[in-house]
Amino acid sequence: MTTPTPSGTTRGPAEPTSDARVLLRPLAPGYVTVDGGLWRRTADVNRAAAIPGGLEQLAKAGNLRNLEIAAGVADGDAIGPIFADSDVHKWLEAAAWEYAREPDEQLLADQLHVTSLLAAAQADDGYLDSVPALRNVPRYSDLPWSHELYCAGHLFQAAVAQVRGTGRTELLDVAVRLANHLVVTFGDGPGQLRDVDGHPVIEMALVELYRETGTRAYLDLASWFVEARGTGLIEAHGKQPTYFSDRVKVRAATTVEGHAVRAVYLGAGAADVAIETGDAELLAALDTQYRAMERGKQYLTGGLGARWEGESFGDPFELPTDRGYAETCAAIGGVQWAWRMLLATGEARYADQIERMLLNGFLAGVSLSGTEYFYVNPLQLRADAHAEEDRSPAHGRRGWFDCACCPPNIMRTVSSLTGYVATADGPSLQLHQYAPGTVTAPLDGGTLHLRVETAYPDEGSIALHVEEAPDGETTLALRVPAWADGATLDGEPVTAGTYARVTRRFAAGDTVRLDLPMTPRLTSADPRVDAVRGSVAIERGPLVYALEQPDQEAGAVVDDLRIDVSGGLSDEFRADLLGGVTVVRASGAVVPGPDAGATTPYGPAGTPSSASDQPTEPVRDVTLTAIPYYAWANRGPQPMRVWIPTNAG
Amino acid sequence: MTTPTPSGTTRGPAEPTSDARVLLRPLAPGYVTVDGGLWRRTADVNRAAAIPGGLEQLAKAGNLRNLEIAAGVADGDAIGPIFADSDVHKWLEAAAWEYAREPDEQLLADQLHVTSLLAAAQADDGYLDSVPALRNVPRYSDLPWSHELYCAGHLFQAAVAQVRGTGRTELLDVAVRLANHLVVTFGDGPGQLRDVDGHPVIEMALVELYRETGTRAYLDLASWFVEARGTGLIEAHGKQPTYFSDRVKVRAATTVEGHAVRAVYLGAGAADVAIETGDAELLAALDTQYRAMERGKQYLTGGLGARWEGESFGDPFELPTDRGYAETCAAIGGVQWAWRMLLATGEARYADQIERMLLNGFLAGVSLSGTEYFYVNPLQLRADAHAEEDRSPAHGRRGWFDCACCPPNIMRTVSSLTGYVATADGPSLQLHQYAPGTVTAPLDGGTLHLRVETAYPDEGSIALHVEEAPDGETTLALRVPAWADGATLDGEPVTAGTYARVTRRFAAGDTVRLDLPMTPRLTSADPRVDAVRGSVAIERGPLVYALEQPDQEAGAVVDDLRIDVSGGLSDEFRADLLGGVTVVRASGAVVPGPDAGATTPYGPAGTPSSASDQPTEPVRDVTLTAIPYYAWANRGPQPMRVWIPTNAG
Structure with missing residues (x-):
C-alpha cells in the first residue's frame, strides 16, 4: 500500500500489520477525501475553530502550563485533574491527523512546540506524566485512579498520528522512551509491577506503537495488560471491580459493565491484541461482549452508558432517556471498538454500528459551530429541567469542561473520520x-x-x-x-x-x-426497555430524529406531545435550518397534563375522576416537526425528546 | 400536658412551645402504645435486634473508637467518614426514645457510657466533633463538606431525646456547651463566621434545644442559618449550589432540588423556625415547596430523590423506577417535614404523606429482622441486575454501610414512631x-x-x-x-x-x-411520569404493592409480566408469609421478549417482522401475586417491580 495519497499519508489510525488476523485492511485517511455534505461541514469547523480553540482552552485551563512547569520553563503547582496531560495528547493527535488532511505551517508549529514541552518534561528514565510528577505522587502507586498509563496511551496514539500525519518523529521519540520504560517496569518478572491502569487505553496505544515501530515488546505488554485485567488487581479502590472492567478476565467476559468509556476502550485494545496475535478465542469473546452491548445496553443513538453514577453501563435494558449518560467519549470508544471488529470480521453490522454512533450519539456531542460540547447525550430534556451538575445538558453546550476528555477526543475523531470510510x-x-x-x-x-x-x-x-x-x-x-x-x-x-x-x-x-430508501420510519423498542414503553422514535436513513421545542407549533410543549402512529410521516430538506437538515413531520397532538390542580401524580387507574390518565383539557391536534438528533441544542438548551409517546400510550 | 404517661415521658420529638403557631399539638410518644400489628413487630425487632446490633456496628466500624481517641482513652487515627459521630448521635437518640417506650438498665447504661465519651471528647470551649478534630481539620474551614454542624445537630436531637426519654441530663449538658459555642461562633456580629453547613439538620436541632431549654439564642441561630442559606455562601464546592439547597433563599424557593436528604431536613428545620417565630410567609413558602415535591418529585412509595448522582431530586416527573434513589433517610426527613407541616396546618394530606412514606418508602429500608438495611429503595429490580455500587439493592440488604447514615436513622424513627399517631x-x-x-x-x-x-x-x-x-x-x-x-x-x-x-x-x-375500604386498587400515573408509561401499580389501603419473583408462577420472570387491568384483583391474608401480609392477586400474562435472536432492542414499529413489539413466543396467562412493597427483598435480592405494564402497553 505505497501509492501516494493526496496528502502523502500512507497509514491511518489502527492499521493492522500485514501479519494481523483481519479480513479487511484500512485505507489510510489520505486515500479518502470528503468534499461536501455533513462530514465536510463537521471537518471544516473542526479545523477552523475547534482545533485552534482547543489549544487556547488547554492554555487557559492550565494543561500546557503543567507541562511548562514539568519542563522547567515555568514555576508553580500543577492544576486540573490528575490526567490533564491526556487532553494535550488528544489535541496533538487531532492536530496531526488534521495536518495530514491538509498541511498548514501553524498547525505543525503548534504541534512541535507542545511536543518540545513533553520532551523536556520527560524524566531521564522515560517516565512522563506531568501532574502526578509535580504533585509528588509516587509513580504507579495509585494506578486505579492516577491514569498514568492512560496518559501514556494517549501520548502513544498522538505520537503515531504525528509520524503518520506529518512525518515528524519528535513525539515518537518521546513515546518510545516512555514505552521502553513501561516495558521494563510492568510484567511478571522479578522487580516488575503487576498492575493495570484503572482506565484502559494503553492497550490499543501499545499495539499501535508496535505497528509503527515493529517493537514486539510493546505488543507483548499490551497483551499482558489485557490478560492481567480481571485477576483481582483492582480491589477496594472506592468502586466495585465492575467499574474498572476488572471483575472477570477479558476473555471470560460475556458483556460490558461498569464505566462505559473504560469498557469500550478495553474492548478496542483487546481487539487490537487479538488481531495482532491471531487470538481467535479472545476475538470471539469480544464479539460476544459487543453483541450483548448492542442487544441491551445501547441507545438508539448508539450512545453507551445508562448511568451518571460511575458514568457506567446499566443493567440490560436499563436505558433511561432523561438521565441517559451516553458520554461522547463512549461513542468514540464504541466506534474504535466496532472498527477493529469490522476489520477482523468483515461484518456489515459493525459498519452499521459505526455509522449509528458517529452520526447520532457522537455528532450530538459537538455544536454545529464545532466549539461547544456535550459531555453527556441524553435522549430527553424536559421543559422544567434544571442543571444540577456542571455537565448537565440543561445548561446547554459548554466551551470546555473541568474534566475535558470529550472536546479533544471529538477533535481527533473528526480529523481522522475519513479513515473509517x-x-x-x-x-x-x-x-x-x-x-x-x-x-x-x-x-x-x-x-x-x-x-x-x-x-x-x-x-x-x-x-x-x-x-x-x-x-x-x-x-x-x-x-x-x-x-x-x-x-x-x-x-x-x-x-x-x-x-x-x-x-x-x-x-x-x-x-x-x-x-438507499430514505423514507422516514417509526421505530419501537423491545418491551424490556421500560423507559420508552408506549413510545416510538423517528428515524430517516442513518439518522435518529428528535422533537426539539423551537420547531413545534406555538404552545405545543415537547413534554406533552403525542404522535399518531397511523398518521404517516413526511420530510423536507431545509437548507436554512441548522446548517441544512431534512426535517420530518408527523401528525400528533398536545395532551395537556390531566389536572393542573392535582396534588400528586398518582390516581386511580381508568376512571374519569382520575388524577392521572384523563386529561382535563381537550387534546389539540398538531403537526410534530423532528430534526436530526445530532443537531439539537444548537439554539440553546430546549425541551427535546427522541422517544415520542403514541396516541395509544 | 402534665398527665403522667405509661413511661413517664411527657414530651416527644418536635413538640412546639406553647407560643408556637400550630393548630395541633403532639401527644408525646408515651401517651400512645402500640401493642400489635405491623408497627409493633417493627418496634419489637428494633428494640431486640437493631439497637443492640447498632451499638456493635458502631464499635466495629470505628465510630466509638474515634470518640475514645478524642476522649483520650485510646490511641490511633480517626477512621471512617468525616461525619462518623452523627451515627453515634442517632443511635443515642434511638436508645433514648426506646428507653422511654420501656425502661431497661442496659439500654440506659450503654447510653450513659457513650455520653461520657462525648463529654470527655468535648473541647473546653464546647466544640465537639471527633473526626475533624482528630484529623486536624481547621474548625469550620470546610463547612459545605465537613458536616460539623450536622454532627452537632444530631447530638442536640439525641440530647433532647435523652432528657425527655430517660430524664438524664448528661448529654443535654454537652449539647448546651456546644450550642453556646455555636451561638458565639456563628452570626453577623464582629468576628463571627457567616457560613452554613452543607448538610442541614442543625436548624431543627437548635429549635428543639430551644424548646427544651428555653434559650432563645438557639432559636435565633436556627433562624439565622435558615436565612443565610441561598445567599451565595456555598459556591465552588465541587457541586452546584442546588445540591446544597443553596441556590435561592428558603423563603424564595418554590420547589425542592439537589440532595434530597439535605433538602427535606432543611424543610423540616425551616418549618420549626416558622412555627416558633410565627413566620406565616416562611410557612407558606414551605407549603408551596412541599406541594411541588409531592406533585412531581415523589415516588408512589413516598420515596424522595430520583437520582443516584448527588443523591438528589430530579426534574419534575423524572421518577425512574429502576434507578430511583429514594434514600431511606430522605423518607425519614420527609416524615419529619410533613409532621411539622401537619402541626402547623392541620391538613390531612400531611398525615397521609406521613403514612405513605412510613409504610412504604421508609419501611422498605429495613428487613423484617430489623438488622439488614437498604440505603436506596428503587421501585424495580431486573432479573439481570448487577451490583456495581456498594449500596445497590442488587446486592440485597446489608448489615451496615460505609456511609451508615440510614441504619441508626431508621432506629430512632422506629423508636419514636408512636409520636406520630x-x-x-x-x-x-x-x-x-x-x-x-x-x-x-x-x-x-x-x-x-x-x-x-x-x-x-x-x-x-x-x-x-x-x-x-x-x-x-x-x-x-x-x-x-x-x-x-x-x-x-x-x-x-x-x-x-x-x-x-x-x-x-x-x-x-x-x-x-x-x-376504611381495603379493596385492592389499581393506580396509574400522570403521563408526564415517562418512566411508568403504560403501567399501573397495585395499592391496598395505605400499602403500595410489588411483584417479587418468589411469589410468581414457575417460569414467570417478573421482567416479562403484564397485568390485565380488566381482570380484577383479589386479596388474601397470609399469616405464613413475610411476617404476615395480605397478598393481592391479579390476572396477567407472561410476554416473552420478542426475539431472542434480535441483535438490537430496536426495530420497525408495528410490523409483524418487528424486533420490538411482536412477541415470537405465545403469551401465557398467569396469576400475578403482589406483596406489600415494604416486605420485598427479605428472601434475598430478587426481581421486583411496583409498576406493572398493562396488556395494552
Whole structure:
C-alpha cells in the first residue's frame, strides 16, 4: 500500500500489520477525501475553530502550563485533574491527523512546540506524566485512579498520528522512551509491577506503537495488560471491580459493565491484541461482549452508558432517556471498538454500528459551530429541567469542561473520520460509509479511483463514478445498512444488512449507483426497555430524529406531545435550518397534563375522576416537526425528546 | 400536658412551645402504645435486634473508637467518614426514645457510657466533633463538606431525646456547651463566621434545644442559618449550589432540588423556625415547596430523590423506577417535614404523606429482622441486575454501610414512631395513624383514654373503645385517607382526604368505628411520569404493592409480566408469609421478549417482522401475586417491580 495519497499519508489510525488476523485492511485517511455534505461541514469547523480553540482552552485551563512547569520553563503547582496531560495528547493527535488532511505551517508549529514541552518534561528514565510528577505522587502507586498509563496511551496514539500525519518523529521519540520504560517496569518478572491502569487505553496505544515501530515488546505488554485485567488487581479502590472492567478476565467476559468509556476502550485494545496475535478465542469473546452491548445496553443513538453514577453501563435494558449518560467519549470508544471488529470480521453490522454512533450519539456531542460540547447525550430534556451538575445538558453546550476528555477526543475523531470510510483487500474495495468525495484505493492490478457523488445522509442515492481502474477484475463491496430494506444497486434489489458486491473489470467512466430508501420510519423498542414503553422514535436513513421545542407549533410543549402512529410521516430538506437538515413531520397532538390542580401524580387507574390518565383539557391536534438528533441544542438548551409517546400510550 | 404517661415521658420529638403557631399539638410518644400489628413487630425487632446490633456496628466500624481517641482513652487515627459521630448521635437518640417506650438498665447504661465519651471528647470551649478534630481539620474551614454542624445537630436531637426519654441530663449538658459555642461562633456580629453547613439538620436541632431549654439564642441561630442559606455562601464546592439547597433563599424557593436528604431536613428545620417565630410567609413558602415535591418529585412509595448522582431530586416527573434513589433517610426527613407541616396546618394530606412514606418508602429500608438495611429503595429490580455500587439493592440488604447514615436513622424513627399517631388540642383529639393499642390524651375537662382495636393495615376496620372520658364535649377527629373513597364512620359516609369528626360527651364503654375500604386498587400515573408509561401499580389501603419473583408462577420472570387491568384483583391474608401480609392477586400474562435472536432492542414499529413489539413466543396467562412493597427483598435480592405494564402497553 505505497501509492501516494493526496496528502502523502500512507497509514491511518489502527492499521493492522500485514501479519494481523483481519479480513479487511484500512485505507489510510489520505486515500479518502470528503468534499461536501455533513462530514465536510463537521471537518471544516473542526479545523477552523475547534482545533485552534482547543489549544487556547488547554492554555487557559492550565494543561500546557503543567507541562511548562514539568519542563522547567515555568514555576508553580500543577492544576486540573490528575490526567490533564491526556487532553494535550488528544489535541496533538487531532492536530496531526488534521495536518495530514491538509498541511498548514501553524498547525505543525503548534504541534512541535507542545511536543518540545513533553520532551523536556520527560524524566531521564522515560517516565512522563506531568501532574502526578509535580504533585509528588509516587509513580504507579495509585494506578486505579492516577491514569498514568492512560496518559501514556494517549501520548502513544498522538505520537503515531504525528509520524503518520506529518512525518515528524519528535513525539515518537518521546513515546518510545516512555514505552521502553513501561516495558521494563510492568510484567511478571522479578522487580516488575503487576498492575493495570484503572482506565484502559494503553492497550490499543501499545499495539499501535508496535505497528509503527515493529517493537514486539510493546505488543507483548499490551497483551499482558489485557490478560492481567480481571485477576483481582483492582480491589477496594472506592468502586466495585465492575467499574474498572476488572471483575472477570477479558476473555471470560460475556458483556460490558461498569464505566462505559473504560469498557469500550478495553474492548478496542483487546481487539487490537487479538488481531495482532491471531487470538481467535479472545476475538470471539469480544464479539460476544459487543453483541450483548448492542442487544441491551445501547441507545438508539448508539450512545453507551445508562448511568451518571460511575458514568457506567446499566443493567440490560436499563436505558433511561432523561438521565441517559451516553458520554461522547463512549461513542468514540464504541466506534474504535466496532472498527477493529469490522476489520477482523468483515461484518456489515459493525459498519452499521459505526455509522449509528458517529452520526447520532457522537455528532450530538459537538455544536454545529464545532466549539461547544456535550459531555453527556441524553435522549430527553424536559421543559422544567434544571442543571444540577456542571455537565448537565440543561445548561446547554459548554466551551470546555473541568474534566475535558470529550472536546479533544471529538477533535481527533473528526480529523481522522475519513479513515473509517473504506477498506481494501487484494482486488476488492469495501465502502463502509458514504459521503461525497473521492476514494483512491491501491488494489491488485492497480489503482481504483472513484468519485463519490451523493447528498447522503439527506438523500439516499450514492453514485460511484470510476475515474481510474485497475487491470483485471475488481470487486466493489457497498454496505447496505440494516435499516435499508428496499435498497437497490444499479436498479437491482440488494439485501439490507450486507455488502452488495459488484465484481467486474471496471473502466474510467463507469458508474455504479446504490439507492438507499430514505423514507422516514417509526421505530419501537423491545418491551424490556421500560423507559420508552408506549413510545416510538423517528428515524430517516442513518439518522435518529428528535422533537426539539423551537420547531413545534406555538404552545405545543415537547413534554406533552403525542404522535399518531397511523398518521404517516413526511420530510423536507431545509437548507436554512441548522446548517441544512431534512426535517420530518408527523401528525400528533398536545395532551395537556390531566389536572393542573392535582396534588400528586398518582390516581386511580381508568376512571374519569382520575388524577392521572384523563386529561382535563381537550387534546389539540398538531403537526410534530423532528430534526436530526445530532443537531439539537444548537439554539440553546430546549425541551427535546427522541422517544415520542403514541396516541395509544 | 402534665398527665403522667405509661413511661413517664411527657414530651416527644418536635413538640412546639406553647407560643408556637400550630393548630395541633403532639401527644408525646408515651401517651400512645402500640401493642400489635405491623408497627409493633417493627418496634419489637428494633428494640431486640437493631439497637443492640447498632451499638456493635458502631464499635466495629470505628465510630466509638474515634470518640475514645478524642476522649483520650485510646490511641490511633480517626477512621471512617468525616461525619462518623452523627451515627453515634442517632443511635443515642434511638436508645433514648426506646428507653422511654420501656425502661431497661442496659439500654440506659450503654447510653450513659457513650455520653461520657462525648463529654470527655468535648473541647473546653464546647466544640465537639471527633473526626475533624482528630484529623486536624481547621474548625469550620470546610463547612459545605465537613458536616460539623450536622454532627452537632444530631447530638442536640439525641440530647433532647435523652432528657425527655430517660430524664438524664448528661448529654443535654454537652449539647448546651456546644450550642453556646455555636451561638458565639456563628452570626453577623464582629468576628463571627457567616457560613452554613452543607448538610442541614442543625436548624431543627437548635429549635428543639430551644424548646427544651428555653434559650432563645438557639432559636435565633436556627433562624439565622435558615436565612443565610441561598445567599451565595456555598459556591465552588465541587457541586452546584442546588445540591446544597443553596441556590435561592428558603423563603424564595418554590420547589425542592439537589440532595434530597439535605433538602427535606432543611424543610423540616425551616418549618420549626416558622412555627416558633410565627413566620406565616416562611410557612407558606414551605407549603408551596412541599406541594411541588409531592406533585412531581415523589415516588408512589413516598420515596424522595430520583437520582443516584448527588443523591438528589430530579426534574419534575423524572421518577425512574429502576434507578430511583429514594434514600431511606430522605423518607425519614420527609416524615419529619410533613409532621411539622401537619402541626402547623392541620391538613390531612400531611398525615397521609406521613403514612405513605412510613409504610412504604421508609419501611422498605429495613428487613423484617430489623438488622439488614437498604440505603436506596428503587421501585424495580431486573432479573439481570448487577451490583456495581456498594449500596445497590442488587446486592440485597446489608448489615451496615460505609456511609451508615440510614441504619441508626431508621432506629430512632422506629423508636419514636408512636409520636406520630395522635395530636390533641383543647377538647379535641386527632388520630392521624392507626395501629392497635391505646391512646391517652390530656384534654380540656380530663383524660380521654381510648383502646384502639384494629388489624390495620391488613384490615380497614378501626374501633375506638372509650375507657375513660373527660367531662364535657370532646371531639374525636379521625383521618380518612385520600385513597379511602367509601369510608364510613359508625356507618355514615365520610369524606376521603379529611378528618371525620365526632363531637359529643363520651363515656367509658362508648365505641366509635371507622371503616376504611381495603379493596385492592389499581393506580396509574400522570403521563408526564415517562418512566411508568403504560403501567399501573397495585395499592391496598395505605400499602403500595410489588411483584417479587418468589411469589410468581414457575417460569414467570417478573421482567416479562403484564397485568390485565380488566381482570380484577383479589386479596388474601397470609399469616405464613413475610411476617404476615395480605397478598393481592391479579390476572396477567407472561410476554416473552420478542426475539431472542434480535441483535438490537430496536426495530420497525408495528410490523409483524418487528424486533420490538411482536412477541415470537405465545403469551401465557398467569396469576400475578403482589406483596406489600415494604416486605420485598427479605428472601434475598430478587426481581421486583411496583409498576406493572398493562396488556395494552
